[in-house]
Amino acid sequence: MGRIRTIKPGFWTHEDLSELPPETHMLAAALLNYADDEGYFNANPKLVKAACCPLREDSVSVQESLTRLAAIGFIRLGTGSDGKRYGHIPTFQRHQRVNRPRPSEIATREIAWDGAPGDSCPPLTEDSVNDHGTITDDSMGEGKGMEGKGTTSAPSGAGEEAKRSGPNRAAYPEEFEQAWSLYPKRDGGNPKAKALKAWRARRKAGIPAEDLQAGVGRYARYVRARSKEGTPYVMQTATFFGPDEHWRESWSADPPPDDRKRQHPTGGWGDHTLVDFSAREGQG
Known part of the structure; x- marks a missing residue:
């Protein structure tokens, strides 16, 4: 049974989701309606198709779309002790405010989530999925739904924190993690996977x-x-490590001599000392 949910405008401009086939991007939105009030759902592809896209003949199968969404961390997939396949949207409860929610029956079941063989995982907590490189309340506008006020999020380089704390952490070298933790946060997307790709290119x-x-x-x-x-004004990490070699620049913390002449009366420095990289992302 479909449920009324809230979707932020930024869901449609999210970089990782937008790189997926259109059918997969649409399915990600439909899963919000399909999932129960705690973000869990039966991941049988036939049931998902019947509930989410019964009248469409998509070029990408539902199974492939689910696999792609799991790969970017928007959902996680697993097998229950009953042998059935289940799914979960990790950030669902943080961003949906459901009026009079019904407890999830799936959440109480023993589920071995993919990537953690034999591990029965509880629902992810806010700390385990929070990441400064995901779709957050800062990067997407507020929204309201008929079941209550809420927001919908999809992890960027999605679910990166869950990846860091889970069995896939080895995918990110320790030296890269150190640089990532030091990098200044920005308002907007900052895909970690793309940053790692640029990092590896420089290391190679x-x-x-x-x-x-x-x-x-x-x-x-x-x-x-x-x-x-x-x-x-903070450039994406992938751009910083990109072929333009911004990492080589001196980046002096002192205002340039010419800017001292244009010091504001309050003692602050004008915004002209920085370039708005939001219009230049993707060029690196």
């Missing part, structure tokens, strides 16, 4: 990890000295 080219990390440190001080952390 012979760039020492220490040089890349040092560049992150300089850039972080530069951004914070201008009070721009958490704004669109």
Whole structure:
């Protein structure tokens, strides 16, 4: 039975979801209606199709779409002790406010989630799925649904924190994790998978990890000295590690001499000292 849910506008511009086939992106939205009030659902492809897209003949199968959504962390899939396949949207309860929610029957079952053989996992907590590189309340506008106020999120490089704390953590080298943790936060998307791809390209080219990390440190001080952390003026990490080699720049935390002449009366520095990278992302 379908349920009324809330979807933020940013759901449709989310980078990781938008890289998937249109049918898969649409299914991600439909799963919000299909899932129960705690974000769990029966992942039998035939049942999913009957509930989510009964009249469509899509070029991408429901099974393939579910697999793709699990790969980016939007959902997780597992097998119950009854042999049936189940799914869960990890960030569902954080971003949906359901009026008079019904307890999930699936949540009480023993489920071995894919990627953790033999492990019966409880629902993910807010801490286990929170990540500064996902769709967050900062990167997507507020929304209201008929079942209550709420927001809908899809993890960017989605579910990255869940990946860090789970069995896939090895996918991210420790030296990269150190740089990632130091990198200034930004308002907007910041896909971790793309950042890792750019990092590996630089490492393959012979760039020492220490040089890349040092560049992150300089850039972080530069951004914070201008009070721009958490704004669109911070470039995506993938762009920073990209072929333009922004990590090589000096990124002096001191205002340039010309900017001192244009100091504001309050003692602050003008926004002209930084470029809005939100319009340039994707070029690296």
